[in-house]
Amino acid sequence: MSVTAPAGFEAAGVVAGLKSTGKPDVAVIVNRGPLKAGAAVYTSNRAKANPVLWSQEAIKGGVVEAVVLNSGGANCFTGAFGFQTTHQTAERAAELLGVGAIGVQVCSTGLIGTGDEAFRAKVLDGTEKAIAALSADGGEDAARAIMTTDTVPKMSVLRGDGWSIGGIAKGAGMLAPGLATMLVVITTDAVLDSAQADAHLREATRVSFDRLDSDGCMSTNDQVTLLVSGASGVVPDETAFADALAEVCRDLARQLQADAEGASHAITIEVVNAASEDDAVEVGRSVARNNLFKAAVFGNDPNWGRVLAAIGTTEADFDPYDVDVLMNGVRVCSGGGPDRPREEVDLTPRDTHVVIDLRVGTATATILTNDLTHDYVHENSAYSS
Amino acid sequence: MSVTAPAGFEAAGVVAGLKSTGKPDVAVIVNRGPLKAGAAVYTSNRAKANPVLWSQEAIKGGVVEAVVLNSGGANCFTGAFGFQTTHQTAERAAELLGVGAIGVQVCSTGLIGTGDEAFRAKVLDGTEKAIAALSADGGEDAARAIMTTDTVPKMSVLRGDGWSIGGIAKGAGMLAPGLATMLVVITTDAVLDSAQADAHLREATRVSFDRLDSDGCMSTNDQVTLLVSGASGVVPDETAFADALAEVCRDLARQLQADAEGASHAITIEVVNAASEDDAVEVGRSVARNNLFKAAVFGNDPNWGRVLAAIGTTEADFDPYDVDVLMNGVRVCSGGGPDRPREEVDLTPRDTHVVIDLRVGTATATILTNDLTHDYVHENSAYSS
Numbered sequence: 001m002s003v004t005a006p007a008g009f010e011a012a013g014v015v016a017g018l019k020s021t022g023k024p025d026v027a028v029i030v031n032r033g034p035l036k037a038g039a040a041v042y043t044s045n046r047a048k049a050n051p052v053l054w055s056q057e058a059i060k061g062g063v064v065e066a067v068v069l070n071s072g073g074a075n076c077f078t079g080a081f082g083f084q085t086t087h088q089t090a091e092r093a094a095e096l097l098g099v100g101a102i103g104v105q106v107c108s109t110g111l112i113g114t115g116d117e118a119f120r121a122k123v124l125d126g127t128e129k130a131i132a133a134l135s136a137d138g139g140e141d142a143a144r145a146i147m148t149t150d151t152v153p154k155m156s157v158l159r160g161d162g163w164s165i166g167g168i169a170k171g172a173g174m175l176a177p178g179l180a181t182m183l184v185v186i187t188t189d190a191v192l193d194s195a196q197a198d199a200h201l202r203e204a205t206r207v208s209f210d211r212l213d214s215d216g217c218m219s220t221n222d223q224v225t226l227l228v229s230g231a232s233g234v235v236p237d238e239t240a241f242a243d244a245l246a247e248v249c250r251d252l253a254r255q256l257q258a259d260a261e262g263a264s265h266a267i268t269i270e271v272v273n274a275a276s277e278d279d280a281v282e283v284g285r286s287v288a289r290n291n292l293f294k295a296a297v298f299g300n301d302p303n304w305g306r307v308l309a310a311i312g313t314t315e316a317d318f319d320p321y322d323v324d325v326l327m328n329g330v331r332v333c334s335g336g337g338p339d340r341p342r343e344e345v346d347l348t349p350r351d352t353h354v355v356i357d358l359r360v361g362t363a364t365a366t367i368l369t370n371d372l373t374h375d376y377v378h379e380n381s382a383y384s385s
Numbered sequence: 386m387s388v389t390a391p392a393g394f395e396a397a398g399v400v401a402g403l404k405s406t407g408k409p410d411v412a413v414i415v416n417r418g419p420l421k422a423g424a425a426v427y428t429s430n431r432a433k434a435n436p437v438l439w440s441q442e443a444i445k446g447g448v449v450e451a452v453v454l455n456s457g458g459a460n461c462f463t464g465a466f467g468f469q470t471t472h473q474t475a476e477r478a479a480e481l482l483g484v485g486a487i488g489v490q491v492c493s494t495g496l497i498g499t500g501d502e503a504f505r506a507k508v509l510d511g512t513e514k515a516i517a518a519l520s521a522d523g524g525e526d527a528a529r530a531i532m533t534t535d536t537v538p539k540m541s542v543l544r545g546d547g548w549s550i551g552g553i554a555k556g557a558g559m560l561a562p563g564l565a566t567m568l569v570v571i572t573t574d575a576v577l578d579s580a581q582a583d584a585h586l587r588e589a590t591r592v593s594f595d596r597l598d599s600d601g602c603m604s605t606n607d608q609v610t611l612l613v614s615g616a617s618g619v620v621p622d623e624t625a626f627a628d629a630l631a632e633v634c635r636d637l638a639r640q641l642q643a644d645a646e647g648a649s650h651a652i653t654i655e656v657v658n659a660a661s662e663d664d665a666v667e668v669g670r671s672v673a674r675n676n677l678f679k680a681a682v683f684g685n686d687p688n689w690g691r692v693l694a695a696i697g698t699t700e701a702d703f704d705p706y707d708v709d710v711l712m713n714g715v716r717v718c719s720g721g722g723p724d725r726p727r728e729e730v731d732l733t734p735r736d737t738h739v740v741i742d743l744r745v746g747t748a749t750a751t752i753l754t755n756d757l758t759h760d761y762v763h764e765n766s767a768y769s770s
Binding site for chain 1: 429430431432433459461462463464496497498600601602603604605674675676677680681683684686688689690691693694695696697698699705706718720721722723757758759761762763765766
């Protein structure tokens with residue numbers, strides 16, 4: 001059900017011919033109200049695709065009537081023609097739905113530089129087709145239509161006290177920081193205004209998608225959109241809603257990590273006893289981005305020296321010679337020197353847990369990443385994205 | 386000849402049993418004077434190995450009598466015992482050479498965490514053995530003794546007007562910024578004081594090793610040492626010497642790039658028409674560190690979208706929608722959109738040339754890097770370093 005689990009939403013995913021495989025490639029999610037509030041966060045990359053350039057202006061009204069998403073082409077660096085394509089997509093959807101174009105968010109994913117006349121025609125036709133196919137149980141179809149190299153659709157549902165939250169996500173590569181690179185649509189039938197939606201979405205993404213750093217590469221097309229229908233008629237407890245939204249985001253982030261391109265390990269890097277949360281994030285991210293460490297995990301090699309070499313490049317507050325490192329429960333390094341023998345560490349399970357104890361404070365943060373594998377290199381050398 | 390090409394130097398490389406392969410693993414380079422000036426630059430990683438901790442203090446006197454280097458163990462995160470090992474190495478060399486220990490620089494490379502009693506005994510024995518084997522044509526032996534995963538020794542010689550410069554380098558992985566991770570020893574018989582040596586060395590490394598970024602990972606053990614014998618008796622023209630030293634450093638940097646672990650392409654990223662040199666370096670480095678771009682080059686895919694996605698993450702002054710990108714001479718992107726068809730780009734040659742024209746100023750910088758390959762993943766998952 002995903003995005004159609006909360007009351008007040010319809011969705012569809014259809015084949016528009018953008019993917020050479022003939023798989024679904026255009027999705028539409030519509031907010032039937034009664035509220036039409038919304039919020040979104042976008043890639044912090046300065047190189048933004050046309051759909052992002054459109055959507056970040058359109059969101060300023062705080063109204064989201066619908067989201068149109070396509071895979072099979074990023075419509076990025078496609079110039080004025082590409083921007084017009086996005087605008088026409090929003091206008092076509094708005095016309096068919098009887099709403100204003102400014103209420104339509106547009107998202108694209110695929111190869112940068114793709115956005116010619118054939119692309120435009122297919123996206124517009126696909127938008128029509130998807131709107132004709134809208135249904136109250138179309139959430140999974142929408143989730144499938146936004147897949148690129150994803151092997152499984154990503155969906156999440158969480159029910160609160162009289163309200164619920166649903167979400168879909170795509171993104172198996174280019175997961176990164178700033179905003180952890182992917183397309184996500186989240187819906188809720190709770191009663192919120194757009195300012196509340198915006199505040200909750202920013203906090204939830206900060207502690208979830210922003211802490212997923214699969215390969216350090218930031219996309220041009222990232223977008224996370226929250227649509228609020230208010231159809232439950234229930235004003236949620238603020239804390240309960242915030243917790244639930246963060247949990248849906250973390251659930252989707254973990255699904256993205258689990259399906260990351262070519263990965264053989266899902267690595268959880270937990271930084272503890274940092275002087276500040278920012279320090280903990282910086283330290284965790286430095287390890288998540290260290291190719292040597294990531295290749296070692298692929299080889300089931302508990303190479304804690306590469307952890308210390310990575311965190312030594314940060315400006316976080318700690319003493320590099322008074323740090324503990326645990327890998328899958330074994331303290332391989334303590335006080336800046338070897339502790340338990342590396343042979344005691346079993347890195348064969350897919351889930352890998354690294355704890356870095358900075359021993360200077362009480363703050364903590366967890367970063368999710370993946371190992372660097374032959375399959376990652378293969379997928380990203382053979383697949384143009 | 387390398388480091389023994391300039392007058393006033395002797396070198397040796399011997400087998401000390403640190404490498405399981407039985408290959409040479411301890412090198413000594415001695416400055417016979419008459420000057421004993423020297424300078425060095427060290428890794429900017431806060432996680433510094435014991436030899437770096439020793440050497441960066443010892444260099445403060447501006448005197449370098451000798452450098453002792455070992456492969457087969459980094460002596461990093463080996464605690465007080467490891468620091469004593471380094472100190473004893475300097476003292477042993479000093480005693481045998483009849484000089485002060487403070488004049489002995491020590492460098493180590495290999496697995497972090499390696500530095501036990503067996504390591505100490507072998508390093509000390511190797512130091513004795515190397516000093517006994519010192520000769521005026523031992524430069525190549527020294528170059529071979531510092532190799533780890535290097536497939537060839539790296540050596541360079543440049544002759545000026547009555548003086549000369551020689552150098553050796555090791556480092557096929559962990560090449561990175563700040564200081565481009567490796568061990569380098571450079572000798573000259575020109576007449577310079579230690580302040581001049583320091584100034585020239587910093588400028589030369591800034592435009593050479595610091596612009597080599599093979600895999601974005603910064604080592605704990607990097608060191609570039611310049612030894613000045615003054616044995617030519619010639620005071621060099623300052624500009625001529627600076628140019629020559631930079632050229633030797635660039636030559637060694639290119640040799641490191643050419644032998645980078647598992648690489649199938651040597652990629653030169655030339656950033657032109659930047660607002661400042663710092664901007665040009667930042668932009669070039671962002672591309673050099675982008676795994677998706679590097680994997681695309683491995684696959685001979687001229688994926689310019691990944692170049693723009695990478696540079697969009699920087700804070701350099703330029704308009705992402707007004708940038709030109711050339712790959713091996715073909716302008717694949719201009720003014721933020723597709724230009725020539727990607728099929729025109731031939732990425733099969735090992736040497737790959739990317740030009741990024743920022744169109745805002747006159748500054749330029751060139752960054753050297755490598756592609757991301759199956760062999761890189763294999764070497765770094767199977768080899769503990």
